[in-house]
Amino acid sequence: MGEAAHRYDETMPLEYRTEEGRLNILGFWIFLGAEIALFATLFATYLVLFQRTGSGPTAQELFQVKDVLVETLLLLTSSFTCGLAVFEMRRGRLAGLLTWLLVTLLLGVGFITFEIREFIHYVHEGATMQTSAFLSSFFVLVGTHGAHVSLGIGWMVLIMIQLLQRGLTPKTARKVFIVSLYWHFLDVVWIFIFTLVYLLGMVV
Amino acid sequence: MKWSEFFVTGEPLIYAADVAIVLTMIGIVFVLTYFKKWKWLWNEWLTTVDHKKIGVMYIICAVLMLFRGGVDALLMRAQLTAPNMKFLDAQHYNEIFTTHGTIMILFMAMPFIIGLMNIVVPLQIGARDVAFPYLNALSFWLFFFGAMLFNISFVIGGSPDAGWTAYFPLASNEFSHGVGNNYYAIALQISGIGTLMTGINFLVTILKMRAPGMTLMRMPMFTWTILITSVLIVFAFPVLTVALALMTFDRLFDTQFFTMANGGMSMLWANLFWIWGHPEVYIVILPAFGIFSEVVSTFAQKRLFGYKAMVGSIVGIAFLSFIVWVHHFFTMGAGPAVNSVFSITTMAIAIPTGVKIFNWLFTLRKGKIRFTTAMLWSLAFIPNFVIGGVTGVMLAMAAADYQYHNSYFLIAHFHYVLIAGTVFACFAGLHYWYPKMFGHLLNERLGKWTFWLFMIGFNVCFFPMYFLGLMGMTRRMYTYSDGLGWTPLNVVATVGAVLMGLGFIVLCYNIYYSARYGERDMTGDPWNGRTLEWATASPPVHYNFPVVPIVDDLDAYWVMKKKQGGFEVKEEELKPIHMPSHSGRPFWMAVAFFVAGFGLVFKWFTLAIAGALFIVLGLVFRSFENDDGYYIGIDEIKRAERAARKGA
Numbered sequence: 001m002g003e004a005a006h007r008y009d010e011t012m013p014l015e016y017r018t019e020e021g022r023l024n025i026l027g028f029w030i031f032l033g034a035e036i037a038l039f040a041t042l043f044a045t046y047l048v049l050f051q052r053t054g055s056g057p058t059a060q061e062l063f064q065v066k067d068v069l070v071e072t073l074l075l076l077t078s079s080f081t082c083g084l085a086v087f088e089m090r091r092g093r094l095a096g097l098l099t100w101l102l103v104t105l106l107l108g109v110g111f112i113t114f115e116i117r118e119f120i121h122y123v124h125e126g127a128t129m130q131t132s133a134f135l136s137s138f139f140v141l142v143g144t145h146g147a148h149v150s151l152g153i154g155w156m157v158l159i160m161i162q163l164l165q166r167g168l169t170p171k172t173a174r175k176v177f178i179v180s181l182y183w184h185f186l187d188v189v190w191i192f193i194f195t196l197v198y199l200l201g202m203v204v
Numbered sequence: 205m206k207w208s209e210f211f212v213t214g215e216p217l218i219y220a221a222d223v224a225i226v227l228t229m230i231g232i233v234f235v236l237t238y239f240k241k242w243k244w245l246w247n248e249w250l251t252t253v254d255h256k257k258i259g260v261m262y263i264i265c266a267v268l269m270l271f272r273g274g275v276d277a278l279l280m281r282a283q284l285t286a287p288n289m290k291f292l293d294a295q296h297y298n299e300i301f302t303t304h305g306t307i308m309i310l311f312m313a314m315p316f317i318i319g320l321m322n323i324v325v326p327l328q329i330g331a332r333d334v335a336f337p338y339l340n341a342l343s344f345w346l347f348f349f350g351a352m353l354f355n356i357s358f359v360i361g362g363s364p365d366a367g368w369t370a371y372f373p374l375a376s377n378e379f380s381h382g383v384g385n386n387y388y389a390i391a392l393q394i395s396g397i398g399t400l401m402t403g404i405n406f407l408v409t410i411l412k413m414r415a416p417g418m419t420l421m422r423m424p425m426f427t428w429t430i431l432i433t434s435v436l437i438v439f440a441f442p443v444l445t446v447a448l449a450l451m452t453f454d455r456l457f458d459t460q461f462f463t464m465a466n467g468g469m470s471m472l473w474a475n476l477f478w479i480w481g482h483p484e485v486y487i488v489i490l491p492a493f494g495i496f497s498e499v500v501s502t503f504a505q506k507r508l509f510g511y512k513a514m515v516g517s518i519v520g521i522a523f524l525s526f527i528v529w530v531h532h533f534f535t536m537g538a539g540p541a542v543n544s545v546f547s548i549t550t551m552a553i554a555i556p557t558g559v560k561i562f563n564w565l566f567t568l569r570k571g572k573i574r575f576t577t578a579m580l581w582s583l584a585f586i587p588n589f590v591i592g593g594v595t596g597v598m599l600a601m602a603a604a605d606y607q608y609h610n611s612y613f614l615i616a617h618f619h620y621v622l623i624a625g626t627v628f629a630c631f632a633g634l635h636y637w638y639p640k641m642f643g644h645l646l647n648e649r650l651g652k653w654t655f656w657l658f659m660i661g662f663n664v665c666f667f668p669m670y671f672l673g674l675m676g677m678t679r680r681m682y683t684y685s686d687g688l689g690w691t692p693l694n695v696v697a698t699v700g701a702v703l704m705g706l707g708f709i710v711l712c713y714n715i716y717y718s719a720r721y722g723e724r725d726m727t728g729d730p731w732n733g734r735t736l737e738w739a740t741a742s743p744p745v746h747y748n749f750p751v752v753p754i755v756d757d758l759d760a761y762w763v764m765k766k767k768q769g770g771f772e773v774k775e776e777e778l779k780p781i782h783m784p785s786h787s788g789r790p791f792w793m794a795v796a797f798f799v800a801g802f803g804l805v806f807k808w809f810t811l812a813i814a815g816a817l818f819i820v821l822g823l824v825f826r827s828f829e830n831d832d833g834y835y836i837g838i839d840e841i842k843r844a845e846r847a848a849r850k851g852a
């Protein structure tokens with residue numbers, strides 16, 4: 001740190017204006033790099049194990065297309081509304097920002113609700129984490145993503161409270177920007193889950 | 205659960221350890237209370253976010269863990285000195301080689317390296333702290349409480365016993381009852397999270413906080429190695445996170461990842477473990493290369509030979525480190541094609557490493573060499589490490605590896621690279637930067653005693669193991685029968701281990717002796733150094749640099765000394781300095797991690813959830829915190845500078 005920490009640049013978007021903001025955003029990008037490595041490992045594990053179903057059901061027998069489609073729709077839309085929120089922030093509109101964040105959050109809650117429903121359904125079918133290596137890796141991969149989304153929802157709530165308390169400052173703007181990066185990242189991961197878990201599971 | 209299951213019982217060694225632990229704790233509490241140091245401990249150390257103090261705490265822990273891991277090693281050597289020894293039983297021996305490996309890699313080598321990088325990197329790049337000081341404190345405390353959780357296993361619940369690689373199916377519930385391997389999974393997870401955050405922190409610090417003029421190709425070599433090491437950490441540690449999480453699920457919730465039935469695949473563990481594990485050994489060796497580069501250049505009094513080739517070879521090694529992992533299990537049956545590929549990538553690592561060896565040799569050539577203790581460690585590194593490297597290439601030949609695999613030949617190989625590489629570097633770095641940490645030098649005479657004892661002991665201990673391996677002695681066997689002809693070499697190895705232990709004792713005495721009688725470093729530059737850390741006072745004032753230095757060449761401080769006689773600070777250039785505030789939260793959050801982890805180890809889920817709630821609470825408080833640090837005024841800087849330079 002140093003005087004550099006408070007070097008202020010008026011020409012940049014609000015979240016990039018302080019040195020602290022720039023450092024935190026870069027740090028978060030690198031963290032997302034680590035998250036990619038984390039999910040890549042989970043995907044690799046799943047791809048190694050997904051045909052090893054033991055005495056349990058196969059992917060084709062199990063997956064619920066309808067629920068998964070609804071989840072996909074909800075999460076992809078939430079990524080779009082999250083983008084709108086940052087767009088409103090860049091124009092300096094607090095109300096628009098909060099509104100779109102709220103919509104994003106509700107879509108996220110919808111996603112989680114459907115995912116939990118899906119999981120409960122599988123468990124009722126007798127397909128639990130303990131049944132086979134396929135199901136262990138399925139629940140851990142998709143569950144890790146779901147846990148990330150849930151954490152993101154909680155995090156977003158905290159940031160919305162801070163926006164209400166403090167308004168748009170370089171600090172709150174940075175937090176909104178970072179949570180939006182996180183949210184889009186989860187969307188990207190979901191696209192891979194949708195393709196490599198559900199679509200692949202339908203055909204193989 | 206009964207108390208007799210909770211506490212480990214039945215071993216006189218364990219009871220002695222119980223007594224020692226209780227006495228040490230009483231002793232610490234007594235000393236702190238008697239000298240009224242609680243407040244000092246809390247304010248100056250437990251809540252600090254200063255990279256230098258965090259670095260010192262890392263190194264203290266590393267030396268303590270070196271003691272613990274070293275005692276494990278000596279116990280193993282005692283058991284193996286003669287055939288059919290009854291000193292340790294098979295189970296106890298299993299536990300000891302497991303904790304020895306895990307502790308030496310993750311709780312000794314890692315914190316030693318991370319401690320040195322904490323102290324040195326911000327100073328070398330002319331920064332006042334790391335990019336995220338609060339996160340840095342959290343990293344340290346997570347490491348610390350992870351290490352504590354791992355260490356209590358030998359008196360509470362029982363130690364892990366499936367080797368530091370914890371291969372499945374051996375490490376599964378089916379074959380490893382008890383909580384030992386739960387400790388392994390959870391404690392490594394906690395400290396691993398801390399390490400990952402350190403990687404992110406130093407990547408941002410080095411990329412964004414270098415002094416004006418310090419381009420990437422003007423960075424000191426140690427900083428370069430830390431930059432690349434941080435990249436390795438960021439991409440390798442998430443794999444460990446996942447592997448340990450899957451292990452935890454298998455052990456705690458009976459999932460089927462690595463089981464023998466229901467589709468589980470135990471070989472998946474070996475792959476995941478080494479996809480992290482191989483980069484991990486480069487995470488501890490690359491910074492060592494950086495330390496040797498600094499020391500060799502300083503004490504040969506020459507600019508490092510082949511700077512660009514050095515940078516290129518670090519990057520090359522880092523890249524290769526991710527594509528060699530299968531060589532750890534050539535015998536697992538992957539087939540000739542796969543084994544050949546990994547055999548070749550493994551041998552390829554010798555090329556950039558060889559480039560580095562020649563660069564050090566050419567740096568020494570025609571240098572005015574000063575044989576300080578730090579330099580002795582660095583000079584000894586070169587031939588010893590080459591022995592380790594050449595035998596590494598022998599092991600890399602997949603077909604031949606069927607003979608060497610898991611024999612003492614392998615044990616000798618990796619101790620030759622890890623001790624002659626990492627441990628020698630830690631000792632070199634400790635002697636070299638000690639004045640920067642504490643303001644006084646380590647005694648050179650005692651330092652050389654440590655060097656000769658340890659270096660000779662190391663060779664006496666591990667060189668015979670190559671031959672023991674070729675004679676058929678395999679790793680992890682707790683005893684052997686008479687008549688195999690292994691006894692003489694085993695006796696020799698034990699003598700070597702004792703010499704290494706003596707070297708360590710001299711080092712500890714040196715730390716005590718030097719604190720009392722050691723030469724004070726008034727100049728801040730006791731070695732006629734080349735890089736910016738020597739431009740600060742010893743120890744540096746907490747803001748490091750009163751004004752940010754401007755860099756216009758490699759070896760920034762050396763050039764400054766040649767051009768203007770040193771790092772000049774004009775009082776009229778001073779500006780108020782912004783510094784981050786202390787915080788006790790990293791400490792408390794790490795305690796919460798410890799509690800949650802302890803709960804998970806014993807499947808006491810209420811306790812685990814309570815700990816987890818406190819972690820979440822810590823995150824929420826951090827989010828709402830509105831603390832932008834504080835400013836140090838110009839008058840205060842002037843006062844601090846005069847005090848630091850007094851007598852200079």
